[in-house]
Amino acid sequence: MKSLIFKTASTYLLPLLLLFSIFILLRGHYLPGGGFVGGLMASIAFLIHSFAFGLKETQHIIRINPGFLMPIGLVLAVGAAVAPFFIGAPVLKGLWFEEQFRFIGIVGSALFFDVGVYLVVIGATLTIMFSITDTV
């Protein structure tokens, strides 16, 4: 797409949307949001960018093949789910750190789980979108 406005806007939209998606991801436990929506938003951010600048440019920005995000995310999510098992608790039991973290609040296994979901969603969506864009 060769619209100057769109191009200029998307340069700024990308970082903003990505930040927003992380914000959505982190607030999920208390307010509307979460890993799934966050992941979708991040993918939209990249997709808009690829609309404006072309697939090559966006892939250059991401650097790694987005497909790799899927296994990383899966390992995180499964890890968070299985972790309680090793301290003798049932699988998927929520574990929490004692102290609060600055900005984020209390951190527990649920957050890692959500981050895993976030990464899987980005990886899967971008893989689907990019392979379709690339082929047609």
Place this chain on the structure above:
Amino acid sequence: MLIAVILGFIFALLVPFFSRFFKKAIPFIFPILPISLFIYFVGFLGEIKSAAHQLYRYEWVPSIGVDLSFRLDGLSLLFALMITGIGALVFVYTANYLKDHEYLDRFYGYLSMFMASMLGVVLSDNLMTMFIFWELTSISSYFLIGFNNNDPASRKSALTALSITGFGGLAMLSGIVILQSVGGSYSFTELLNSSEVIKSSSSYGWIIALLFIGAFTKSAQFPFHFWLPGAMKAPTPVSTYLHSATMVKAGIYLLARFTPLLGDTFWWNGTLVTVGAITMVYAAIHSVFRVDLKSILAYSTISALGILVFLIGIGTEKALLGAGIFILAHALYKAALFLITGIIDHETGSRDVSKLAGLQQVMMPVAIAGFIAALSSAGVPFLLGFISKEVMYEATLDLGQWAIILTVLLVLTKVGILVAGFWAGIKPFIGNLPSEFNKAHLPSPLLWFPPLLLGVLSLGFGIFPSLMTESLIQPVFSSMSGADTVIQLKLWHGFNLVLLLSVLTLVTGGLLYWFLIPSEARFQKTLRYESISPQNIIEGGSNLFGHFARIWTKFFQNGYLRNYVITILAFLTLLMSFRLFGGVNIHLDWDQISPVSSYEIIVVVLMIISILFAITTNSRTVAIVALGVVGFANCLFFVFYSAPDLAMTQFSIDTLTVLLFMLVLLKLPKNRSFSSKGMKIRDAVLSLLFGVLIAILTLEVFEEPSSSEISKYYADNAYILAKGRNVVNVILVDYRGFDTMVETVVLVIAAVGVYSLMKLDLNPSKKDS
């Protein structure tokens, strides 16, 4: 006991990992497995006295009553000994038979897998476990039959065998499930106590019919017998092991096993006698017309299996005793004959019985083994076959009004088997050695020792039946009949009708052998009737089914996405309207409906306008954007009714969908109208109907009393239990975290699927260009 059963699986599993390092050693390592198992089972010989059995239980899936329990009694011990004993010989034999074969390691892997499954079948007390092992024998035999996987004929036979036995296995599974629901247990030992209940229940007919299908397919009974001759494409050790000594007897085992539980009723006995009689006579006649050694043996094996079914069907004590002895006698002589055929094939490259002759000049030990086996199959005195035949004749002669016809059928079968046995065991060795086989020589002892040993056993048991009477045959008889009659086997019964029949069999068979010279021409004549053979009929049926499936698929899945949508919608509409036909119960309480606000009206109007746009426009882009508007308007409703999480997700999904459509549509050629007026009307009607139905369904949902307990529990405990205030997210990551985890996996699978569809060019027609 558990280890004894699964050891074969362990060996088979290790093959792919270690064969690279021990390739040379494999023929030496593997025979140790059946030999040691054989010794292990021989140790039980003294312990299993009449009617006693030993149970070994290991818990597996207690929640549905499936456990790994093993029952060792006379019957299972006999089979276990045959499986491991003949297994040991076959393992040794293979070492030389397939020497230097590229995939020898694989072959041993399949063989030990098969042996373990077979042991599982005969030792399992739990019927569900038995079924699993039963299927495993089918699967491992599929690999073994198709071992020469470069040969299309061999692959086809493997598939035929698998489909026939697999079909029977399914029937058997249903039978077992019904049996469990009637008898209340999967355990055979426990079921034995409720034998009368089962026999008098209304499902009895179904149970035996389904179990019969399982047993008949596995044991190659008419009309399912044809997979067995086909399976002879397998290397000879496989034919020996699976298709004469063990696997095909699994069906016999099943029938013998269930005799005390289900037997002794009109339908049980009648069906078995009929099917057994047809099979044994049909196959005996067939075997006389063949010229390929393996074919002859295959048909004579089917005939022998027919005899066994027939005897179990007669069901008297004598008949069951006869069956018990014949299982052993047949395994000993038929395995020997197969092994000998393998040697002949190996050394001369021919299995044509009309050409083979005079081989005793070059391979004396093989010839001796062949003679013994042939004589035992004929039932000549001083061989085990004689004893079994005497008992059989006694059994049929005792039957009163049916005695004459059944005895005649049995004698006829025995004559056929005799001729087949002589052709396989005697004919190739006597006479003058044709010049074309001059190069044949005595093979390694690894090849000729196993059949010779089997022959010696036939001879030993035949001369001294007391060797096996008390230790083996008595327990076998007791577990088959449930009676505790003390049996006695004698060589000499005096001059009576039975002896006369034996002599008659020998003389007729001998004469037939003398005058009937096997020839290719006569075999060709039988091919005329091929079109009415069961094999052709069943194959034709399956072809017809395949044809039907192709038409069906072509109609419903023709590759046009729009037709898929129509099919799905039409089907759902039909389904739902059928459901609504029974009456709709909608009761709208206008007072309960929340007040309609002005912005809701605006959004609805917006939606309607965009829908109109979407269906009337000529531009794809406009249509997509209009649909996007509908989606966003939908999201607004989620916002109005306080479901922000849902709205957010829906917003993102809608955005993504529109973007995706744009990506693809931009590349497509300009839109043209593909649909005729009729198609448009059809689509309109369908979508209207679907919409109306969904609306009715939604309204109906309101009629269902909804319980707020669950949502209240979630809301109340979200912070206490999961330290989160957003209930939706807590449900996703905590309460139902497992769902989410699996869904992420699904997402990954979908992504990989799309990627491979798009990127991997799997279409062979495009590959060339």
